[in-house]
Amino acid sequence: MKNNRATIHDIAKALNIDSSTVSRALNNSPRVSKKTKQRILDKAKEIGYQRNVLASNLRMQKSNSIGVIVPRISRHFFSSVIAGIEEQAYESGYNVIICQSLEQLAREQNITETLLSNRVDGVLISVSMETENYEHLLRLQKNGIPFLFFDRHYEIEGISSVIIDDYKGGFDATEHLILKGCKTIAHLSGPQVLKIYKNRLRGYLDALKKHNIKFKPELVIYSRLMEQDGADSAKKILSLDVEVDAIFAANDISAIGAIKYLKKKSINIPKDVKIVGFSNEPISQVIEPSLTTINQPGFEMGKKATEMLIEKTMNKTSVLDNETVVLRPTLIERASSE
Amino acid sequence: MKNNRATIHDIAKALNIDSSTVSRALNNSPRVSKKTKQRILDKAKEIGYQRNVLASNLRMQKSNSIGVIVPRISRHFFSSVIAGIEEQAYESGYNVIICQSLEQLAREQNITETLLSNRVDGVLISVSMETENYEHLLRLQKNGIPFLFFDRHYEIEGISSVIIDDYKGGFDATEHLILKGCKTIAHLSGPQVLKIYKNRLRGYLDALKKHNIKFKPELVIYSRLMEQDGADSAKKILSLDVEVDAIFAANDISAIGAIKYLKKKSINIPKDVKIVGFSNEPISQVIEPSLTTINQPGFEMGKKATEMLIEKTMNKTSVLDNETVVLRPTLIERASSE
DNA sequence: CTGTTAGCGCATTCAC
DNA sequence: GTGAATGCGCTAACAG
Numbered sequence: 001m002k003n004n005r006a007t008i009h010d011i012a013k014a015l016n017i018d019s020s021t022v023s024r025a026l027n028n029s030p031r032v033s034k035k036t037k038q039r040i041l042d043k044a045k046e047i048g049y050q051r052n053v054l055a056s057n058l059r060m061q062k063s064n065s066i067g068v069i070v071p072r073i074s075r076h077f078f079s080s081v082i083a084g085i086e087e088q089a090y091e092s093g094y095n096v097i098i099c100q101s102l103e104q105l106a107r108e109q110n111i112t113e114t115l116l117s118n119r120v121d122g123v124l125i126s127v128s129m130e131t132e133n134y135e136h137l138l139r140l141q142k143n144g145i146p147f148l149f150f151d152r153h154y155e156i157e158g159i160s161s162v163i164i165d166d167y168k169g170g171f172d173a174t175e176h177l178i179l180k181g182c183k184t185i186a187h188l189s190g191p192q193v194l195k196i197y198k199n200r201l202r203g204y205l206d207a208l209k210k211h212n213i214k215f216k217p218e219l220v221i222y223s224r225l226m227e228q229d230g231a232d233s234a235k236k237i238l239s240l241d242v243e244v245d246a247i248f249a250a251n252d253i254s255a256i257g258a259i260k261y262l263k264k265k266s267i268n269i270p271k272d273v274k275i276v277g278f279s280n281e282p283i284s285q286v287i288e289p290s291l292t293t294i295n296q297p298g299f300e301m302g303k304k305a306t307e308m309l310i311e312k313t314m315n316k317t318s319v320l321d322n323e324t325v326v327l328r329p330t331l332i333e334r335a336s337s338e
Numbered sequence: 339m340k341n342n343r344a345t346i347h348d349i350a351k352a353l354n355i356d357s358s359t360v361s362r363a364l365n366n367s368p369r370v371s372k373k374t375k376q377r378i379l380d381k382a383k384e385i386g387y388q389r390n391v392l393a394s395n396l397r398m399q400k401s402n403s404i405g406v407i408v409p410r411i412s413r414h415f416f417s418s419v420i421a422g423i424e425e426q427a428y429e430s431g432y433n434v435i436i437c438q439s440l441e442q443l444a445r446e447q448n449i450t451e452t453l454l455s456n457r458v459d460g461v462l463i464s465v466s467m468e469t470e471n472y473e474h475l476l477r478l479q480k481n482g483i484p485f486l487f488f489d490r491h492y493e494i495e496g497i498s499s500v501i502i503d504d505y506k507g508g509f510d511a512t513e514h515l516i517l518k519g520c521k522t523i524a525h526l527s528g529p530q531v532l533k534i535y536k537n538r539l540r541g542y543l544d545a546l547k548k549h550n551i552k553f554k555p556e557l558v559i560y561s562r563l564m565e566q567d568g569a570d571s572a573k574k575i576l577s578l579d580v581e582v583d584a585i586f587a588a589n590d591i592s593a594i595g596a597i598k599y600l601k602k603k604s605i606n607i608p609k610d611v612k613i614v615g616f617s618n619e620p621i622s623q624v625i626e627p628s629l630t631t632i633n634q635p636g637f638e639m640g641k642k643a644t645e646m647l648i649e650k651t652m653n654k655t656s657v658l659d660n661e662t663v664v665l666r667p668t669l670i671e672r673a674s675s676e
Numbered sequence: 677c678t679g680t681t682a683g684c685g686c687a688t689t690c691a692c
Numbered sequence: 693g694t695g696a697a698t699g700c701g702c703t704a705a706c707a708g
Contacts, residue, residue, distance in 0.1 A: 005481065007684095007685055007686085008685070008686065008687095009685080009686095017694075017695085018694065018695045018696075019685090019686080019695095020686095020687075020688080020694075020695065020696080020697095021693085021694055021695075023685095023686060023687055023688085024687085024688095024693095024694090026686095027687080031693060031694085032693070032694080033693060033694090036693080036694085050451075050454055050455050051455055051685090051686085052396075052455070052457065052684085052685050052686070053455045053456045053457065054392070054395045054396045054399075054401060054456075054457050054684085054685080054686095055396050055684070055685030055686045055687090055700090056685075056686055056687080057392045057395075057396075057686095057700095058390075058392045058393050058395075058396045058684090058685080058686080058700050058701070058702090059685080059686045059687050059688085059699085059700055060686085060687075060700085061392075061700070063392060065435075072421065073411075073417050073420050073421045073424065074414065074417045074418045074420075074421045074637075076412065076414060076417075079411050079412045079414075079417040080412045082411050082412075082436070083410070083411045083412045083438065086411065086436065086437070086438055087438075090437075095435055095452070095456065096435070096436060097403075097433055097434070097435060098420070098424065098434060098436050099424070099428075100421065100424055100425075113388075114433070116388055117388050117389050117390070117391045118391045118392075118433065119390065119391065119392050143343065298412075299412075345700095345701055345702085346701070346702070347701080347702095355678075355679085356678070356679050356680075357679095357701090357702080358678080358679065358680080358681095358702090358703075358704080359677085359678055359679075361701095361702060361703060361704090362677095362678090362703090362704095365703085369677060369678085370677070370678080371677060371678090374677085374678085389701090389702085390700085390701050390702070392700085392701080392702095393684090393700065393701030393702045393703090394701075394702055394703080395684095395702095396684050396685070396686090396700090396701080396702075397683085397684055397701080397702045397703050397704085398684085398702085398703075399684070
């Protein structure tokens with residue numbers, strides 16, 4: 001099939017004017033008379049003209065799209081963030097290219113190159129659990145492509161982030177359990193290279209300290225927080241000498257794994273063990289009617305991050321800022337079903 | 339910041355050869371000697387060359403990307419499909435542009451135009467609930483852009499689809515409830531313009547017929563199947579003269595809405611009312627340990643659809659096929675917690 | 677095997 | 693206000 005789509009030349013020829021005038025008119029330049037502008041617009045509609053964004057992009061040296069790198073799309077938190085990103089980008093006329101690292105550093109590096117080649121105007125990223133160095137991200141910076149972290153971030157000079165107040169979330173979750181009367185609270189934590197897990201752990205520790213509960217290192221179990229890890233951690237917890245009466249899980253997936261395991265062992269949740277997980281809607285709402293969760297505002301995060309990125313893209317002057325926006329998680333307590 | 343990225347001309351100049359040779363080498367053409375190819379590759383790496391995909395795209399008249407239109411990314415079913423799409427596209431070197439219709443026809447039309455302007459090589463779409471005509475989709479076809487339905491589809495001559503066997507799902511769900519001893523089974527259905535809801539309803543009806551249960555029209559409640567609709571439907575069900583002992587919900591969100599409402603009314607699930615919903619992991623796994631669900635293979639659907647689309651894009655000859663791939667849903671019964 | 681030439685479609689500078 | 697000319701960076705005939 002031939003590519004016979006109309007170009008600005010076609011409409012110029014039909015009107016006996018130059019294509020440059022057509023181009024100007026289509027871009028609503030003030031330097032075209034109202035009359036010709038109207039003629040051009042009419043003709044364009046008549047012959048079904050459509051701007052060739054590819055050509056425009058080449059000429060403008062920008063793709064009018066932003067790249068998004070997330071560990072995994074099907075994680076509800078990330079898909080919520082993406083929904084927010086898409087919403088904001090759509091309003092500003094940007095396309096969004098979504099990529100998944102699948103928690104693999106190699107893939108993340110690969111994706112970064114692809115996005116570079118595609119001349120995206122900016123990148124939003126939540127790093128993989130494997131990501132321990134960020135040279136590939138600095139390559140973006142070197143090429144003048146602004147990027148922004150959301151959720152899982154590093155502190156890099158000159159790079160902004162939109163994050164959740166993880167410390168507060170960890171603190172609130174733990175204190176909530178303490179106020180419920182729990183004494184021995186285990187914590188499922190993630191790779192400590194990621195600030196989010198470090199901060200949630202800090203919150204946990206400080207809440208214990210505030211309430212004069214002695215910290216027992218064996219109660220903190222580190223893993224990659226996949227569902228199986230949650231189950232494994234629950235198993236490990238059961239094998240401890242001390243009797244654990246609550247768990248604070250640093251994400252929802254591991255909480256689910258733990259819950260399933262405990263249920264299989266006929267351990268009553270939340271009667272015997274209370275659980276709080278970082279999570280967001282709708283899983284957390286229904287997983288356990290009585291399950292308290294630390295809700296992460298994913299959609300808002302996506303919108304905010306995109307807004308900041310686009311502003312940066314437009315307004316290249318302020319590239320070297322270092323703004324960290326902290327969104328507040330909320331503790332959501334469900335009606336107990338006991 | 340200037341755009342000083344290296345081009346093929348830069349590396350041609352440095353090596354005193356022509357840029358076309360460089361282009362060929364970079365595309366691994368067999369018509370370049372091994373030696374020069376190596377020299378070029380080395381030089382390219384040395385000066386940090388990166389193909390300008392924008393220029394390449396313009397020249398090739400294709401964007402090397404496929405557009406995806408879904409009602410809403412944050413719905414787990416769709417994010418699973420997208421994960422599958424992304425996976426397959428990534429392997430084939432395609433980019434994926436994700437767009438959400440948010441169940442609005444106007445937005446869907448708008449998106450279609452954008453994708454057209456972006457010269458995507460193909461489109462995968464699951465239509466919105468509002469979509470009653472598909473002229474905008476035919477525009478794709480007219481412009482030689484192949485598209486493919488997944489899940490929510492229409493039957494259009496020459497257009498392929500990848501769908502779930504909804505009839506079977508509806509039948510299995512209903513029969514399952516009947517075999518559990520339920521006599522009065524309500525059904526939450528969606529807009530009948532969508533085949534998927536029609537087919538699920540047909541399955542429901544046929545299962546009733548097979549087991550000699552008289553169909554009561556008032557037991558089928560039509561809505562847009564949002565969470566609130568589920569709650570409203572549950573309320574309506576409770577107000578009926580007949581006593582309903584089971585619900586078959588045509589999607590998971592409405593099932594959740596119904597469950598929440600019933601719980602608030604202290605109605606025991608699944609003891610008093612049994613519920614089966616079309617759904618997929620992980621919500622369905624945990625929402626009610628005893629809840630049976632009709633599992634939809636989202637990831638596989640995404641992979642399959644993308645595979646078919648890409649094949650179509652490559653192999654333009656067979657554009658006018660009309661292949662419908664039907665994936666089988668599985669009924670997943672959880673251990674009862676009664 | 678390599679060079680020459682000629683665009684892809686658009687936006688912009690410079691004339692007038 | 694409009695036209696002419698130029699090039700973004702790459703690829704693909706066509707020669708040799």
